[in-house]
Amino acid sequence: MLCRWIVLLSCSFLYAYHQKEDLSIEASIARFQAQAPVVLSDGNLAQKSPPEQSSKEAPGVTVYKKYCHTCHGNGIAGAPKVGNQLQWQERYDQGWPLIMQRALQGYKGMPAKGHCVKCTEQDIKDAIVYMMKESGINAQH
């Protein structure tokens, strides 16, 4: 009988301990996620942007990584490639109304909203500004 209690007790300790551990793992994952993009952009943007900008993730990065990167990261199907200033400059020179119309409604190989159905107009614009910035264009919006 005593034996069983000891087992039960140690089990509940272990469980409590685990729960505590889980929490701190979650916390450290959250901390890691918060820091990871900084590490990434530090590498990419070291020369392009001042340090205070790379310490916080720019708006549009999340949408870009999830929805736009597949095509625009590699220039698939004629998509203006992130990092290619000339390709993005041509688009930027068209002016925002046309850029936004094509991005929101789709144009040739560009799917409407880049398949991000839940994205707002602002989300899409932020992602575009981010892609342009990464290509050396300081897009005014």
Ligand code: HEC
């Ligand atoms: C399936 C591939 C694909 C995905 C995903 C995609 N794009 Fe595109 N995008 C293209 C292609 C291809 C073009 C070039 C179309 C053309 O001009 O022929 C393009 C063009 C554009 C242009 C230029 C439009 C113009 O004015 O000429 C913008 C801005 C753009 N995409 C934004 C985005 C954003 C923002 C996302 C993510 C939310 C995204 N795209 C996701 C393929 C893609």
